[in-house]
Amino acid sequence: MLALGFFGWIxxxxxxxxxxxxxxxxxxxxxxxxxxxxxxVGGLLGGFLLKLVGVDVQGGGLIFSFLTCLAGAVLLLFIVGKVTGRR
Structure with a gap:
């Protein structure tokens, strides 16, 4: 995802x-x-977790980067919800 640059991240x-x-x-x-x-942050979290299980996140492309960010964002919101006691 680093190849996307700053505006790509945004x-x-x-x-x-x-x-x-x-x-x-x-x-x-x-x-x-x-x-x-x-x-x-979800993209960073998702990329980190995928690297831990051996997935090559660098060569995934735009759709893979988006799906990684989406999965990481959902996981992050789930964790924050559990920590803060919200749904």
């Missing part, structure tokens, strides 16, 4: 964070900036 991260917040039902609590942060 666009892919924002989209993944927004869709992840829709899936987890937290969209009403989040704004655009938080969606971007959740998506980017």
């Amino acid at each position: 666009i892919i991260g924002g989209l993944a964070g927004w869709i992840g917040s829709k899936i987890m039902g937290t969209d009403a609590q989040q704004g655009v900036i938080l969606n971007i942060v959740v998506g980017v």
